[in-house]
Structures are given as structure tokens and as C-alpha cells.
Amino acid sequence: MTDRSPFKTAVVAVVAFWILVFVLLPNLLVLAASVLARDEVRFIRPGFTLAHYRALMSTEILGIFVRSIAYAAGTTAICLAMGYPFAFLLARSSARKLLLMLVVIPFWTSSLVRTYALIIVLKANGLINTLLLETGLIQQPLPLLYSNTAVFIGLVYTLLPFMILPLYAAMEKFDPALMEAGYDLGASRLQVLRHILLPVTLPGIIAGATMVFLPALGLFYVPDLLGGARSMLLGNLIKNQFLAARNWPLGAAASMTLTLLMGLLLWAYFVSVRRYGDPREALTR
Amino acid sequence: MTPTPIVRFRNVTKRYGDTSAVDRMNFDVYPGEFLTLLGPSGCGKTTILRLIAGLDEADVGDIFIDGKRVNGLPPNRRDVNTVFQNYALFPHMSVAENVGFGLKMKGLPPSTITSRVGAALSMVKLDELARRRVRALSGGQQQRVAVARAIVNEPLVLLLDEPFSALDYKLRKQMQLELKRLHRRLGITFLFVTHDQNEAISMSDRIIVMNDGRIEQIGTPRQIYESPDNMFVAEFVGEINTLDGVVTAAEQTTLTARVEDAEFPMTNRRGFQPGQRVKVLLRPEDLFVSQLQDEAPGPHLTGTVEDQIYKGTTVDVFIRLASGTTVCATQFFNEDAEDISYRVNESVHVTWIRGWEVVLPDD
Ligand SMILES: Nc1ncnc2c1ncn2[C@@H]1O[C@H](COP(=O)(O)OP(=O)(O)OP(=O)(O)O)[C@@H](O)[C@H]1O
Numbered sequence: 042m043t044d045r046s047p048f049k050t051a052v053v054a055v056v057a058f059w060i061l062v063f064v065l066l067p068n069l070l071v072l073a074a075s076v077l078a079r080d081e082v083r084f085i086r087p088g089f090t091l092a093h094y095r096a097l098m099s100t101e102i103l104g105i106f107v108r109s110i111a112y113a114a115g116t117t118a119i120c121l122a123m124g125y126p127f128a129f130l131l132a133r134s135s136a137r138k139l140l141l142m143l144v145v146i147p148f149w150t151s152s153l154v155r156t157y158a159l160i161i162v163l164k165a166n167g168l169i170n171t172l173l174l175e176t177g178l179i180q181q182p183l184p185l186l187y188s189n190t191a192v193f194i195g196l197v198y199t200l201l202p203f204m205i206l207p208l209y210a211a212m213e214k215f216d217p218a219l220m221e222a223g224y225d226l227g228a229s230r231l232q233v234l235r236h237i238l239l240p241v242t243l244p245g246i247i248a249g250a251t252m253v254f255l256p257a258l259g260l261f262y263v264p265d266l267l268g269g270a271r272s273m274l275l276g277n278l279i280k281n282q283f284l285a286a287r288n289w290p291l292g293a294a295a296s297m298t299l300t301l302l303m304g305l306l307l308w309a310y311f312v313s314v315r316r317y318g319d320p321r322e323a324l325t326r
Numbered sequence: 327m328t329p330t331p332i333v334r335f336r337n338v339t340k341r342y343g344d345t346s347a348v349d350r351m352n353f354d355v356y357p358g359e360f361l362t363l364l365g366p367s368g369c370g371k372t373t374i375l376r377l378i379a380g381l382d383e384a385d386v387g388d389i390f391i392d393g394k395r396v397n398g399l400p401p402n403r404r405d406v407n408t409v410f411q412n413y414a415l416f417p418h419m420s421v422a423e424n425v426g427f428g429l430k431m432k433g434l435p436p437s438t439i440t441s442r443v444g445a446a447l448s449m450v451k452l453d454e455l456a457r458r459r460v461r462a463l464s465g466g467q468q469q470r471v472a473v474a475r476a477i478v479n480e481p482l483v484l485l486l487d488e489p490f491s492a493l494d495y496k497l498r499k500q501m502q503l504e505l506k507r508l509h510r511r512l513g514i515t516f517l518f519v520t521h522d523q524n525e526a527i528s529m530s531d532r533i534i535v536m537n538d539g540r541i542e543q544i545g546t547p548r549q550i551y552e553s554p555d556n557m558f559v560a561e562f563v564g565e566i567n568t569l570d571g572v573v574t575a576a577e578q579t580t581l582t583a584r585v586e587d588a589e590f591p592m593t594n595r596r597g598f599q600p601g602q603r604v605k606v607l608l609r610p611e612d613l614f615v616s617q618l619q620d621e622a623p624g625p626h627l628t629g630t631v632e633d634q635i636y637k638g639t640t641v642d643v644f645i646r647l648a649s650g651t652t653v654c655a656t657q658f659f660n661e662d663a664e665d666i667s668y669r670v671n672e673s674v675h676v677t678w679i680r681g682w683e684v685v686l687p688d689d
């Protein structure tokens with residue numbers, strides 16, 4: 042089993058080094074910053090304190106947490122509702138390759154650039170309003186930009202591919218004969234969906250939901266660019282503490298809490314994958 | 327009087343693009359029978375089952391189940407169940423959940439489901455594995471789950487699509503016996519699909535031999551094997567020797583045909599006329615071989631032994647006739663002929679019992 046070829050050792054060493062320097066170390070630094078005192082000039086000052094974590098408990102910040110989670114959950118729900126039927130049809134479409142390409146193409150442009158592009162689409166004299174005004178469907182331009190709607194549109198637009206791709210992978214593995222067996226055994230369409238398609242593709246749903254929900258919590262530039270004054274989310278809070286308010290410890294504490302939250306969700310994800318995806322589970326009944 | 331058919335195909339056609347997977351088919355399935363669809367790969371066997379199950383719709387013609395026309399009726403409202411070619415077990419459910427699925431969809435109370443699932447599982451000898459995940463089962467066990475999942479619903483007709491094709495020879499034989507027993511015990515109509523003629527012959531009450539979306543012959547295994555209607559059936563169902571012949575004289579029920587320079591009396595089942603060219607078909611086990619020094623056995627063919635293959639209880643002797651045709655004759659070991667070996671190149675007589683031959687028009 043343990044193949045000690047120099048190539049393998051080198052690859053493992055590079056990856057380990059990378060994780061250590063660019064993942065573990067920064068996180069430890071953030072963790073350290075979150076329990077140190079604030080300093081106006083040098084940002085942090087030695088002296089252990091949990092005050093910043095207590096500060097997170099303020100109604101304002103708790104409100105931001107709750108709203109962020111609600112936005113992320115809403116985005117996940119919308120992406121799932123749009124992505125699930127799409128992935129189902131995609132896996133059975135003859136134009137599969139082309140459609141998959143269309144899903145992936147947005148990745149070729151930075152999502153920040155694409156968010157700026159959305160402004161052009163959504164603003165008062167933007168693409169959508171012009172179109173609707175021209176066709177006479179509306180008389181006044183719709184106030185799309187700088188609203189919660191715009192934030193949702195931005196989040197869904199940015200994150201939808203991350204929902205579609207794992208769902209597509211699950212749908213492609215799904216054997217359509219299972220649905221036929223369901224109908225054959227007397228199940229209606231709804232029952233087949235509920236008792237067969239959804240449970241069998243659940244690992245894809247969980248993967249997609251994780252890949253949308255977690256980034257949605259931290260994507261600060263979407264609410265920054267598209268949202269109104271009251272659209273602050275967790276990502277913005279953290280960014281503001283570091284850059285605007287210059288309160289590094291509070292930002293670090295918020296960041297650590299977010300990391301912890303994500304860690305919990307990832308753990309739940311792995312547990313569920315083991316529950317639904319691992320054949321060895323079967324042997325232990 | 328024949329009973330009312332439980333499944334009835336009337337002029338049914340199903341096309342995929344340009345090919346007709348099922349082409350103007352007519353047949354009836356009778357209550358309680360074990361009917362087998364036999365034919366080469368791609369001849370439309372699966373398509374027929376799918377049309378009955380409602381997973382595909384006929385382009386032309388009518389399908390009746392239990393006297394009711396079912397065209398357009400969705401599969402969940404048809405009283406038939408299928409054992410799929412690759413089983414299609416639900417991977418996220420235990421054995422018992424798989425088997426209970428149909429009953430659950432019908433909304434039966436859990437206690438009823440539990441007891442009926444238990445009964446079905448013990449019928450296929452899977453009681454101990456009820457709580458296993460289906461992914462952790464062997465091929466044979468999965469096959470039993472698929473059967474149990476279908477029969478637990480007590481369908482009018484059980485459709486089985488090559489249920490044994492993934493099993494090894496020994497398990498296959500065993501499952502054939504078990505399925506046959508299950509059929510007798512349940513009294514449900516079985517419509518069974520296979521491309522294995524031995525399987526079809528040993529299991530069925532009746533066989534439909536198919537080719538290219540059409541029916542070649544319907545009959546009991548015996549009729550199919552002993553009196554094939556045409557060359558396709560004769561050659562598809564078991565080994566057969568084909569000899570060219572010409573009718574030299576014909577009566578109502580008898581005829582004389584010349585085969586390889588010898589005149590043979592034969593049974594005339596198809597109104598052959600003198601001068602007609604015919605194919606004379608003979609199963610290897612119907613041919614008798616005798617050595618030259620033995621008394622000549624009436625009308626016979628003469629040839630030389632080319633080869634012989636020892637098969638355990640039988641020996642296959644390959645004999646080259648004067649015309650160059652090679653025939654195979656299966657000789658059985660018995661008290662009279664403990665030693666039935668021939669020398670290569672030895673000249674022998676070949677004959678058969680009159681009436682065992684099948685005569686078909688040569689066209
Ligand atoms: N969904 C489909 N689309 C196009 N052609 C199909 C489809 N299903 C079947 N066919 C064609 O219809 C014909 C009959 O197919 P069918 O599956 O009924 O054959 P079969 O007798 O069950 O063969 P096998 O023994 O290989 O399972 C074949 O020529 C096949 O290629």
C-alpha cells in the first residue's frame with residue numbers, strides 16, 4: 042500500500058506545505074487575532090480576551106448573522122429549485138455537452154466582473170427596464186438595483202453553476218430504470234419523485250447545497266455592489282471590520298464564527314454522504 | 327373452449343425511428359400459464375414487456391389486459407409487475423423496503439405490508455437478509471429480491487425480462503427450478519423472456535419464437551422442438567441437420583423423397599406435391615448410426631466418420647455424406663451399445679425412424 046516513490050513523496054509534500062502555509066497558518070493567525078485586544082494603531086495588541094466573541098452577540102451583529110443565513114438559505118433554495126429540474130433534463134438531453142458548456146462558460150470571467158455586468162442589466166435605464174419599457178409592459182422603470190431582490194439575483198446568478206454541476210453528476214449516475222420500476226410498482230409521478238429520484242440523488246443535492254450555501258454566506262461584493270444600505274451580510278461585516286472600522290479582532294471573531302459554522306455544515310455533509318453514499322454502510326445494516 | 331386471455335395483442339406495432347421493434351403482432355396469454363418469448367438479441371422481447379407494463383405505448387394496434395383495452399393507461403394503473411433485465415432495485419432501500427415498495431404505494435397499513443413482505447421473502451428464501459441494503463447482495467440474491475418485489479403485489483401477470491442472464495450456469499439452473507416452483511405455487515401468469523432456447527424449453531408451458539419483431543411460431547416446447555414451422559425456428563431452437571431433398575411421390579399423409587441418392591418414406595404434413603424441392607430436418611439425437619458390417623437398416627444414408635466428440639453420457643458423431651454435407655448424430659450409451667466409438671474415415675450407415683423428420687419447403 043505505502044508506495045514511497047519520490048514523485049509521490051514530492052506531491053504529498055507540496056500539498057502538505059500548501060495547506061500548512063496558505064490554509065492552516067492564516068486560520069491560526071485569524072484565530073489568534075480574534076482573542077487578542079484591539080489596538081488603534083497596530084490593529085492588535087497582546088492580551089487574551091473573549092470580549093470580541095461577546096460583542097458578536099449584539100443584536101445588530103446577530104441580526105446580520107441571521108439575515109446572512111436566511112439569504113444563503115434562500116439562495117440555496119432558489120438554486121435548488123432551478124438547478125434540480127435543469128440537471129435532470131440535462132443528464133437526459135442529447136445536447137448535453139453543449140448545455141454543460143453553457144453552464145461552465147461563466148467561470149471563464151471573474152465573478153466580480155460579472156457582478157458589475159449585472160449592474161448594467163438591472164439599473165433604472167438598464168437592459169431589463171429598457172426592454173420592459175419598450176415593449177410597454179411597464180410605464181415606470183422598476184427599482185431593481187440596490188434592493189434585496191438584486192442581491193438574490195446576484196447570489197443566484199453567481200452560485201447556480203455550483204448547484205447544477207454536482208446535481209448533474211448525481212443525475213448522470215441515476216439509472217432511469219429505477220423510475221420505471223417505481224411506476225411499474227404502482228407509484229405516481231409525485232411518489233416516484235419523492236421516494237426514488239430525490240433520495241437517490243440526495244448526495245448531489247447535499248453537495249450542491251453545500252457549495253451554494255457556504256459561499257453565499259461570505260460573498261461580500263454581491264451585496265456591496267447590488268444591495269442597498271440595509272443589505273449588509275456576514276461577508277460585508279467581516280470586510281468592513283478589517284478595512285473600514287479597523288477592528289481586526291472583531292472581524293477575526295466573526296470570521297472564526299463563520300468558519301466554525303461552515304465546518305459544522307461540512308461535517309453534516311460528510312455524515313450524510315456516509316449515510317447515503319457509502320456501500321459499506323450496508324454491511325453493518 | 328379456450329379460457330379468456332389475460333393479455334391480448336391485436337395487430338400491435340411499435341416503431342423506434344425506422345425499425346419496427348414489434349411488427350403487427352397478435353398473440354394471447356392465458357391465465358396461469360408460463361409463456362416464454364424466445365428470440366435472438368434485438369428481436370423485440372423487451373419491447374413487448376414494456377408495452378404490456380405501460381412503459382412504452384404501441385404505435386398501432388390494441389393491447390388488452392384482463393379483457394380491458396389498456397392503450398394509454400399509465401404503468402402505475404396496470405395490474406402487472408416486472409422483473410427488470412438488470413433488476414433495477416432501489417439502492418437506497420433495504421431488501422424489505424424494496425419488496426414492500428409496491429404495497430406502500432398502494433397505501434396499505436404497515437402491519438399488512440410487514441406480513442406480506444415477510445411471506446414474499448420467505449418464498450424466495452431471503453428471510454435472513456430482510457434488513458440488508460441491496461447493494462450488499464450477490465447477483466443471485468438481488469435476482470430473488472427483484473422477483474419478491476414483483477410477486478408481493480399479486481399481479482395478474484408477472485413479466486420477467488431475462489432474469490437469469492447475469493447468473494452463472496449452476497445458479498441459473500437452480501433459479502430456473504425455483505422460479506418454476508414459484509409459478510406452480512402462486513398460480514400467477516408468467517410472461518418470461520429469454521434468448522436461451524434450453525431455458526425456454528425446460529420452463530415453459532408455451533413458447534413464442536420471435537425474430538425481427540415478428541412471431542415465427544407459437545406452441546408448446548415439444549411442438550417448437552419437434553415440429554418447427556420454418557427454418558428459423560428449426561435452427562434457433564437446438565441443433566439440427568438440414569438435408570436437401572426432392573419429393574418423388576406424394577399421397578395425402580405420406581410422401582417419398584430422394585435425399586442423397588436414397589429414397590425415404592416420410593410423413594406428409596404440408597401437402598407436398600411430387601417434384602417439389604424440400605429441406606429435410608433431423609435432430610442429431612434422432613439419427614442412428616450403424617457400422618457397415620451390421621445389417622443394412624432399410625433406406626439409409628452412407629457416409630464416413632469425420633470426427634467424434636465425447637460428451638459424457640453421449641457421443642456426437644460427425645459424418646460426411648457423399649454430397650459433401652456433414653451431419654451430426656448424437657449416440658447414447660446404453661446396455662446394447664456400451665462401446666459406440668467409431669474409427670475416423672470408417673464408412674457408416676445413417677438412418678432415422680420414419681416420421682421423426684421435419685420436411686419444410688425449400689424456398
Ligand atoms: N429506446 C429505444 N430507442 C431506439 N431503439 C430501440 C429502443 N429500444 C429498443 N430499440 C430497438 O428495438 C429493437 C428491439 O429491442 P428490444 O430491447 O425489445 O430487444 P430484445 O429482444 O429485448 O433484445 P435483448 O435480448 O438484447 O434484450 C432493437 O432493434 C433495438 O435496437
Ligand SMILES: [Mg+2]
Nearest residue numbers: 371372411487
Ligand atoms: Mg431485452
